Amino acid sequence: MKQASSDERVRSVIITGVGRAFSAGTDLQQLSTGGTPSNARGEAYANSTDTTRPAPWTLPSIKKPVIGAINGVAVGLGAEFTLQCDVRIAGESARFGWVFVHRGLVPDTGAGTWLLPRIVGLQNAARLLFSGEIISAQAAKEIGYVLDVVPDAELMDRAFALAASMSKGGPLATAESKRMLYQGLGRDGVEHMKDNVPTLNRMFASEDFKEGVNSFLQRRDPVWTGR
Structure with a gap:
């Protein structure tokens, strides 16, 4: 994910499962034998003084849009993982469940x-x-958890189409919009505007802003540099 975030050739990321399930969660056999999943990353973030990272989870923190193409079951840790995607598309077979209370736990990633x-x-x-x-996938759509539900066979086509539409804008503007979107969840409007104004000024001074205006006036597709 860090490589995708820093690679200028990557404009969007799609996350999906292999096989019939997105993710069935933590290995309960490991837990039954006394194993404890590592929470070192969560503990490190809780003790961190870094205020530049927009969220304590990897997917919301990378600079590119992340689309979850949810195929089959996503329960426990798998459901938590889908939460960290910016947008979720579900196949008709998708199922979501935060089953932690049945194991005597709270959601493990905090998401x-x-x-x-x-x-x-x-x-x-x-x-x-x-x-x-x-x-079900349809129930998830009804409460606004997933953007759309499609036949399983069409899931990846829909995800790639969405990724293409989210990759047309300036990469610098997209990255800053995502950062502010997540950071804005944890601050009030006044504090948010103290970030918005200088960020907007940086955008006005960027090469991408000039290219966005020129390409519009010249009626051509923009050629972004991310600067």
């Missing part, structure tokens, strides 16, 4: 208790987290 209510609202998040219910 379920922080991002989920911001996406589907407090009431829907409470129902999903407290019941551990596994919901």
